[in-house]
Amino acid sequence: MDAILLQILNGLDKGSAYALIALGLTLIFGTLGVVNFAHGALFMIGAFCAVTLQRVLNFSYEDVDESQKDFLGNALKVKTPYVEAWFGPEFGGAIIDWAVPLAILFAIPIMIAVGFIMERGLIKHFYSRPHADQILVTFGLAIALQEVIKYFYGANPIQTPSPEALSGVANVGALIGMDFVYPVWRIVYFFFSVVIIGAIFSFLQFTTFGMVVRAGMADRETVGLLGININRRFTIMFGIAAAVAGLAGVMYTPINSPNYHMGMDFLVLSFVVVVVGGMGSLPGAVLAGFMLGILESFASMNEIKSIIPGIDQIIIYVVAIIILLTRPRGLMGRKGVMEE
Amino acid sequence: MSKSAFSRRGVLKSGALAGTGLALPTIFTASSAAAFTNDPTGSSVTLGFNVPQTGPYADEGADELRAYKLAVEHLNGGGDGGMMNTFSSKALQGNGILGKEVKYVTGDTQTKSDAARASAKSMIEKDGAVMITGGSSSGVAIAVQGLCQEAGVIFMAGLTHSNDTTGKDKKANGFRHFFNGYMSAAALAPVLKNLYGTDRNAYHLTADYTWGWTQEESIAAATEAMGWTTVNKVRTPLASTDFSSYIAPVLNSGADVLVLNHYGGNMVNSLTNAVQFGLREKVVNGKNFEIVVPLYSRLMAKGAGANVKGIHGSTNWHWSLQDEGSQAFVRSFGTKYGFPPSQAAHTVYCQTLLYADAVQRAGSFNPCAVGEALEDYEFDGLGNGKTLYRGDDHQCFKDVLVVRGKENPTSEFDLLEVVEVTPAAQVTYPVDHPMFAGGALGSCNPGS
């Protein structure tokens, strides 16, 4: 019983990353009709916003300590971050410790800017081009972006720990009268994603801007005829989608150390999530994200693996096939979206 | 029909059939001038450094490349000579190999067998490389080793830890300096016994491919032999990035030791996840829960950050070793590049030197002669103490380091500390050991 609850929790937590990425991807699909293979790269850039902030906060000056030796036998240079020197070791240390949450503030403007530049500079020219061209250009962009990151940060994963206070485990089982623990940061990630998803949905539901965008998703031409400048709004939506992917990346860094190809690792999966959810459906993407997360967690249980060996390797794809064959347009897809 | 498989650009260069302006077809046969593939007849000899330059192991590949360049410099008499000064064999003169200047070509394995073989083939066919070396994973090493056997050049493996490389997939033209899964287990087991006792329940998480399996098998056998119970062996998909769903069941499994048979990015993530789930603070059956990472790499340990503290594993070599050879290598590498070398860098540097030395001693680049010179060759001064290149399986037998994540690192390189140097005798196994059975070296192939 514990084991099952734990895997459900784990699935929700995995699913929140899938859902966040798929949400942005489907926003771009839905509004702009663009197949964005660079969406994983946006997630990765978000993660490297956190890495960058951590590096910036750790800019250090060096003191020579004669009592210690470095690897060549010379006197060791001890590094002290400027932040600690300016704000005192305690407060300065706390700032460095909270680098990842702080990076959210840092990442939002950067990601929106990246989104704007991408849309205005490149994607815009591809609205009326075939999907194949969109795939080629965004894939090229994704490769170029990740190579740039690799050039500056290397290929190895980079450790970006969560704040001390949010590390460790919490006894979540106690809430329901049981006893099992779960990492605090992963719980934080789950609630964070719920907040972001909620914010996006309310934004689309309750603002005029959101209403126009939703109308545009349903029928772009009609909205254009009303004399509303839908293109500018779509640019903003692209910025928002980039920001969502970026924030998902920032908060993901303590869970797994980021590296330059993490975007590609998520790319295929996020496409599967979006399609299983149904093209052009935001609730579908979120639902599919959580569903696949939970199923993936279950499939990795020993009890299930011993019945069907290797099921955890392929569960996502098996589910995708079953759903697409039984529900032609995924869970909640609309008719006629990307069926040609 | 010609039997010549691969080009010998060297011959042609010096042959200089130019001048006549005529197309002059030549067919090389076994009886032609060259007796083996890519016989360097000019004033230089070309080595092929085939390392991952893209993909997850690109940093390790870059470090290997640095070591190769250093080795070439030393072989050609440049720099401070590095380990050439401490190497027990004094055959190398610092004037290249057999008086020929050492040149090199580089390629990208992408950590994919196909790409690695394509790259190695281009080195052999286009650049006339007489030896291929490098790599950062066992799949690639075995694939390229097979290719070199067919092509008739020597393969000096880089970082490859699977038992199979010198076990069921061993080849007469392939040589491995790096240690393997069995040796890791043999070195680790006694240390673990001392630290954690004989009554332990181990839970294995294993990368689901051949390297992972051989290591899992080795560690399980060694720990079971000293009284531990293996609670479970769980295979994790290679493509996993988040291991939480595999870690969660460990919590209530009754296990008190977690063995992570992962390498590279997988290792960083699974270890990070394990620590996240509070396994290190956990107490099971009145004992502290422990995590073991049998194959450590300092470059990768960096990605796991503070999570490695206090966690034991094994490694082929570490820059903090105090012997003369290691010191010399760290000095020349560190002076040139500004940071200490990794174990991958060390092993490929050694391999390059060992190859050059064998050629020098054999007096020929012929793979069969080189192979003979390397087989059952005993040497010292390359950082791992007295070492034997066993002739029966082309595996090096040398001391293995048991290391621990350092609690208070003084710099970004100072992540591991050596706990014990397990002597070579303790990790040596008979050549017909069941974990290595099923293959045959075959006979050396000089090509042509």
Add this chain to the structure above:
Amino acid sequence: MGILEVKNVGKRFGGLQALGDVNLSVKENTVHAIIGPNGAGKSTLLNCLVGKLIPDTGSVMFDGQSVLGRKPFEINQMGISRVFQTPEIFGDLTVLENMLIPCFAKRDGAFSLNAISAVSGQKDMLETAEKMLVEMNMADKRHMHSASLSRGDKRRLEIGMCLSQEPRLLLLDEPTAGMARADTNNTIDLLKEIKEQRDITIAIIEHDMHVVFSLADRITVLAQGTPLVEDDPQNIRGNPKVREAYLGESA
């Protein structure tokens, strides 16, 4: 007994009764028009005839065989061709290729793995297609990309494609919708020509009374999913029920 016999066909969409109890008989070699106000169920009925929709009740017989449960391509192979409201042609192909495809479909059936012989070597097919192009007055446009044709030409092409299959029943779904007067008249002339020169039955769904009265031999008026009247054009013109339900002042 007509060539097309629709009996007691009904179709619901959720709570909406799109078709009530439709009975319709189309006589061979006549032009039968189906008219009715918007939402009368004309398109639903048409879709039931061609296999796009399956009616909940009733039967549809074509030449003595039921079409129900058959796929659109099977129904087409039985001899029913359909012209769409907005011309459906192969926009990426040339006009000649557009015309060739139905010829091949007629000769080779629903599927043929004719992958080795060249199209340009099939002289008989080319001849048939060329003949039809001449008939449609489009021979000079044969190598044009069909997507770049004018609306009127697309319509002619589509009708030509249907005719080259030599169907026994041609279904036309508002063939002049959105056309300028001149184009509409051209289309009427074309259809008249077809009617006179060929042994063909035509069923036409139309909004434009001018078209209906110029062409039809028989008219069924549909209202709220059920046939109101079926009669000759002159009687329909004078029928007060029809005036009330549909024609209103415009007649």
Add this chain to the structure above:
Amino acid sequence: MFGLENKDIRMLLVVAVLTLCAPFILNPFPTDSALAQFNAGYPDLMQRFVIFGIFAVGFNILFGLTGYLSFGHAAFLGVGSYSAVWMFKLLSMNVVPAIVLSVVISGLFALLIGFVSLRRSGIYFSILTLAFAQMSFNLAYSVLTPITNGETGLQLTLDDPRILGVSATADGSIPVTNLFGIEMRSTYEMVVGPWAFQFNAGYYLCALVLLAAFYLSIRIFRSPFGMMLRAVKSNQQRMNYTGLNTKPYTLAAFVISGMYAGLAGGLMASMDPLAGAERMQWTASGEVVLMTILGGAGTLIGPVLGAGFIKYFENIFSKINDQVLHSWFAFMPDGLEDFVVFVVHPFIGKGWHLTLGILFMLVVVFLPGGLVEGGQRIAKWVKTRKGNDDETPGKTTPAE
């Protein structure tokens, strides 16, 4: 001739000349010159050009004609390779049975996957094919190891049975692949002045197969079947209402392109008897998609150009290192040399991916029809210039 029209014969002849003379064309620089780095005329790479050309030509029959974008075609290439290697292990080292088996098996595999996947269209179809291919890859890497040898890849060993051959040669090595005795790896070297050209038996086998495959693809493009496939892409609704059943058309195209992929896989294994699971990974499927689009989807020659382009970068650019750069720019003053090397450095060697990514973007932005369009533009430009020079100077030829 060959039942083709004149322009198709011309194209076939061009391809024939290009492939048969590839050892010359791809080795334009003298062996000792600094630019020899750009020579691609060695057997392995030439084989790869041709094999991936076959793969892309086949993929184009599906994607270029019907518009169905399969993201799992690498699975058929992988299955073809495995079949061929198993044939080498069990039956004989002759490549003919191996290639035949790989085409048959991958055709059956394509029939199965196509039958299921073609129930959906558009992106739903793409994801279904992707899912099947990824499943094949993941399973081949792990639980199917007894058949695929997992991570290491399926290789020949000294104790393979090889019913119609020997397990090991007299000198104790694994026998090599051959075509009725002609060893695939045998190479004949011709030296002309400072140049050296390599003629490899395996390459010529691949080249002939490519020509046959290309010829077949021309026939398909020009056939009624090919026209029907283009009609599927253009308007499925009209297809259905013209009495045509689209499903068998798309399925046939899928199976044919799957068999092309299997042929490529079988040839790959015949040139180098190893089959690795990563041949089936989505990145490999993506690669053939990129090759086709890059070259020009729906054109005959485009996919071959795209395949050559990508493989050239993968194999030639990745091998350029700083040492090579320095030797190129050695003529410059020291400071400038270092600066130039510094600027170029990120784009070569380990940065070849970056160059490739940027080139993808440039091609798709400036040449919407792929490389073929680039070729057409150049041809037009040349024609225009010629027209100006020859006829009426000053009067520009109107664009078509």
